Amino acid sequence: MNIVMIGASTGGPKALRSLFEYLPRIDAAVILIQHMPKFLNVSFCKALSERTLMDVHLAVQDQLLEHGVVHVAPSEYHLVLADNRRIDLVRGVKVNYVCPSVDVAMLSLQARRDDRFVGVVLTGMAADGAEGVRHIKNLGGMAFVQNQMTAAVYDMPHSALLTGAVDFQGSPKSLREKLVETFGVLETTTQTVTG
Amino acid sequence: MLASDDLTTRQAVKVILRKYDQPVTLVSSAEEILHASQEESTPQTIILDARLAGDDPIALLNHIFQTYESHKTHVFLLTHHQNSANPPRQIPRGAASVTFGGLEDLENRFQSRSLPNRFGNTTDLRDVRMGSEEEFMAVFLHAPIPIYLIDTEGHVLRANRAKNPYIDADGTSSRDLGYVLGCRHGEGQGRCGTVPQCKRCPLHMVIRETIREDRCFHRKEISLDVPVETDPSEKIYALASTTPLWIDRKKMVLLFLEDISELRRSQELLAEFNRNLESLVARRTEEVRALLEQKKEFIRQLGHDLRTPLTPLVALLPKFRASLVDPKEREMLELIINNTEYINQLVAKTLDLMFLENQAGVPERQTIDLRVEINNILADFAPVLQDRNILAVNAVETPVRLCVDVLQFKEMLLNLLSNAVKFSPEHGQVTISAATNEREVTVSVSDTGMGMTPEQFSRVFDEFYKVDPSRHDRSSIGLGLSICKRIVENHEGRIWIESPGLGKGTTVYIALPARRPAEVGGREEQ
Amino acid sequence: MSKQIMIVDDDPAVRYTVLEVLRGADMNAIAVDSGEACLEELRKGFHGVILLDIMMPGMDGWDTLEAMKREGLNEGNIVCMLTAVISPSEEMDSVKDNVLDYVRKPFDPDGLIATAKEYLSYLRTVPDENE
Numbered sequence: 001m002n003i004v005m006i007g008a009s010t011g012g013p014k015a016l017r018s019l020f021e022y023l024p025r026i027d028a029a030v031i032l033i034q035h036m037p038k039f040l041n042v043s044f045c046k047a048l049s050e051r052t053l054m055d056v057h058l059a060v061q062d063q064l065l066e067h068g069v070v071h072v073a074p075s076e077y078h079l080v081l082a083d084n085r086r087i088d089l090v091r092g093v094k095v096n097y098v099c100p101s102v103d104v105a106m107l108s109l110q111a112r113r114d115d116r117f118v119g120v121v122l123t124g125m126a127a128d129g130a131e132g133v134r135h136i137k138n139l140g141g142m143a144f145v146q147n148q149m150t151a152a153v154y155d156m157p158h159s160a161l162l163t164g165a166v167d168f169q170g171s172p173k174s175l176r177e178k179l180v181e182t183f184g185v186l187e188t189t190t191q192t193v194t195g
Numbered sequence: 196m197l198a199s200d201d202l203t204t205r206q207a208v209k210v211i212l213r214k215y216d217q218p219v220t221l222v223s224s225a226e227e228i229l230h231a232s233q234e235e236s237t238p239q240t241i242i243l244d245a246r247l248a249g250d251d252p253i254a255l256l257n258h259i260f261q262t263y264e265s266h267k268t269h270v271f272l273l274t275h276h277q278n279s280a281n282p283p284r285q286i287p288r289g290a291a292s293v294t295f296g297g298l299e300d301l302e303n304r305f306q307s308r309s310l311p312n313r314f315g316n317t318t319d320l321r322d323v324r325m326g327s328e329e330e331f332m333a334v335f336l337h338a339p340i341p342i343y344l345i346d347t348e349g350h351v352l353r354a355n356r357a358k359n360p361y362i363d364a365d366g367t368s369s370r371d372l373g374y375v376l377g378c379r380h381g382e383g384q385g386r387c388g389t390v391p392q393c394k395r396c397p398l399h400m401v402i403r404e405t406i407r408e409d410r411c412f413h414r415k416e417i418s419l420d421v422p423v424e425t426d427p428s429e430k431i432y433a434l435a436s437t438t439p440l441w442i443d444r445k446k447m448v449l450l451f452l453e454d455i456s457e458l459r460r461s462q463e464l465l466a467e468f469n470r471n472l473e474s475l476v477a478r479r480t481e482e483v484r485a486l487l488e489q490k491k492e493f494i495r496q497l498g499h500d501l502r503t504p505l506t507p508l509v510a511l512l513p514k515f516r517a518s519l520v521d522p523k524e525r526e527m528l529e530l531i532i533n534n535t536e537y538i539n540q541l542v543a544k545t546l547d548l549m550f551l552e553n554q555a556g557v558p559e560r561q562t563i564d565l566r567v568e569i570n571n572i573l574a575d576f577a578p579v580l581q582d583r584n585i586l587a588v589n590a591v592e593t594p595v596r597l598c599v600d601v602l603q604f605k606e607m608l609l610n611l612l613s614n615a616v617k618f619s620p621e622h623g624q625v626t627i628s629a630a631t632n633e634r635e636v637t638v639s640v641s642d643t644g645m646g647m648t649p650e651q652f653s654r655v656f657d658e659f660y661k662v663d664p665s666r667h668d669r670s671s672i673g674l675g676l677s678i679c680k681r682i683v684e685n686h687e688g689r690i691w692i693e694s695p696g697l698g699k700g701t702t703v704y705i706a707l708p709a710r711r712p713a714e715v716g717g718r719e720e721q
Numbered sequence: 722m723s724k725q726i727m728i729v730d731d732d733p734a735v736r737y738t739v740l741e742v743l744r745g746a747d748m749n750a751i752a753v754d755s756g757e758a759c760l761e762e763l764r765k766g767f768h769g770v771i772l773l774d775i776m777m778p779g780m781d782g783w784d785t786l787e788a789m790k791r792e793g794l795n796e797g798n799i800v801c802m803l804t805a806v807i808s809p810s811e812e813m814d815s816v817k818d819n820v821l822d823y824v825r826k827p828f829d830p831d832g833l834i835a836t837a838k839e840y841l842s843y844l845r846t847v848p849d850e851n852e
Binding site for chain 2: 742
Binding site: 147148149158161162164168169170171174 | 561562571574575601602605
């Protein structure tokens with residue numbers, strides 16, 4: 001399974017709008033952690049789904065990951081993966097001052113033979129996601145971050161960069177191209193209709 | 196003339212006198228002193244054992260001065276303990292002729308009068324045969340470290356005289372250790388080792404250990420809490436070296452006691468000095484930190500106060516574009532907008548430079564691959580390059596590792612690249628390359644632009660310098676290279692410019708120190 | 722529905738500018754000059770997008786956010802910092818999860834309009850609580 005975990009905070013909606021603009025269905029499951037107030041969860045997903053060909057859902061408990069789908073972490077729960085497959089939403093204390101935390105989600109990934117990972121850290125204050133991309137790198141995955149020129153707040157990408165684990169930095173547009181290049185696009189015909 | 200009834204005293208004085216080649220007449224009672232005057236010539240000095248003077252030394256001294264003329268004869272009243280001796284309360288007439296003191300004072304007296312002998316202040320061994328008992332005694336007595344032979348009861352059987360006024364001249368003693376060391380704990384109530392304080396006495400502990408465990412060459416640093424006369428508040432620090440000895444089938448302890456009080460006191464002084472120094476350094480560091488913090492706050496405030504009034508200008512001026520129809524007015528508006536944008540850039544760059552200058556010391560470094568960094572930046576630059584039809588070439592073909600502050604380094608590349616692009620003609624070429632040797636990594640950014648004269652090479656790094664002397668060029672701020680220079684200096688590197696001449700292009704070189712070997716490990720495998 | 726944007730800034734020229742820029746895009750907004758006044762509007766029932774300055778005398782932007790959180794006034798509102806401070810400091814760590822965006826002064830008017838529009842659209846699609 002291919003798993004992309006994207007973390008964003010302050011300035012994230014704008015960066016994501018540009019990253020998901022015309023994003024085709026990539027051959028990977030996307031977990032998106034955007035720090036935001038809970039009441040925005042639904043409208044945020046809606047705004048995002050209007051831009052991309054991928055299915056955008058607010059993640060629910062026990063949901064299984066699916067290629068071509070964006071699973072958005074709901075506010076006030078930490079999102080962790082069980083066996084890299086099943087979504088587990090955990091009520092818990094804030095980590096890095098936030099819940100859901102990008103680090104918590106990324107650190108739940110485990111080494112599994114055929115699984116490929118990419119961690120992406122976008123704009124935001126402080127350092128959430130830095131430990132996460134280090135972990136992903138250690139698992140043999142890749143790490144991308146947003147560049148300073150386009151980030152509203154460069155703290156999060158910069159902290160990730162300082163771990164030395166980052167493979168690529170660029171604008172949201174170039175990050176989108178990088179994701180397509182890394183995982184390829186799902187054929188519409190092979191798309192299975194799910195419940 | 197030496198007057199003493201005590202054999203050991205006489206021997207001790209004889210040793211001293213022989214050392215200074217003083218002939219001596221020996222008498223053993225007070226009467227003999229007075230008698231001798233009839234037979235002998237007047238002695239220069241009469242050394243009078245205080246014990247011989249009895250209870251009334253004054254009377255005896257008066258007698259002596261009746262017999263001998265006080266201006267010809269000097270009386271040295273030898274007391275056995277210089278400090279406890281009761282000096283005669285009434286000094287007779289001719290007091291200048293009487294002195295009193297212990298053996299050491301006596302020796303000092305001769306020493307100061309006589310010329311130094313071959314061995315300096317040591318015993319003159321001219322008459323001593325090697326291997327003789329005398330030789331051994333001389334060596335023992337004059338060893339420069341206090342040596343004591345103690346029995347298991349703590350009695351000092353023998354001691355040498357180094358720094359030790361309580362020991363008889365021949366090294367024998369009938370005193371206990373405490374007395375010899377000047378410890379006053381046991382005074383008046385018994386011997387050394389018998390008063391409660393003695394239980395904690397580290398010297399006693401060392402001696403007991405040596406006896407009990409038969410430990411040879413035992414060495415231990417101790418601090419003696421003995422109220423010595425010189426300064427009761429001061430502790431004596433000593434290095435006590437002991438070894439057990441069997442003499443006449445009796446177990447004894449040989450004790451070497453080195454006074455290291457001076458050393459310890461200077462160590463303490465040094466330590467205190469260091470503590471003071473540390474706190475001074477900490478205070479200064481804190482002051483510097485506070486100043487930097489203040490400056491940072493100032494820059495923050497200044498930035499805020501410059502950007503805030505720019506906000507309406509930048510946001511509202513373009514609104515007039517739509518409403519103005521008169522070409523003249525439109526021209527004026529464009530001029531205003533351009534200048535506003537120029538001020539905006541100037542503010543941003545100036546604050547940048549101030550911020551960089553305020554960065555005290557070491558930038559936040561990490562290892563980067565130059566080739567990848569250049570590719571990233573060229574990607575960011577692509578729209579500008581396309582716009583001007585300029586070809587940008589990343590000539591770095593292999594990974595080049597650099598340990599830099601990424602943000603600063605990228606800002607520097609950005610400035611160099613935008614300069615190169617700015618001064619390049621349409622269809623020009625900008626090349627970034629790198630060369631590595633053991634010491635440095637040299638990065639160069641070349642353009643095919645207007646070039647420079649050698650006079651301009653050094654000045655371009657000055658703040659607000661512009662190649663165009665009339666300064667009409669509003670497309671650049673004149674701070675880009677100053678910023679680059681500051682960044683390079685933050686990285687302990689060098690920056691310079693070369694150009695074959697006007698119209699022949701310019702190359703900016705940056706040489707940064709290659710990573711130190713210590714920094715190579717760890718990430719290299721990744 | 723019409724006044725769903727509030728600009729909080731101590732500088733009258735900035736308040737005027739933001740109002741004018743938004744008005745030019747047919748968006749109405751209200752402007753207040755302090756954190757206290759912002760809280761007052763929220764208590765009176767304001768809901769919408771708050772463009773919040775950081776450096777203000779007395780109660781600064783972060784203080785205002787903290788007070789909003791304390792009183793539960795952040796619920797249903799989107800906060801976007803609009804500031805001349807180049808980068809946020811660590812002091813805002815505890816309130817940052819309520820800050821959706823960070824726009825620097827001097828701002829690009831078209832960018833600000835787009836931002837305001839986008840966040841307003843978020844608010845419009847928020848499902849009603851009894852839905």
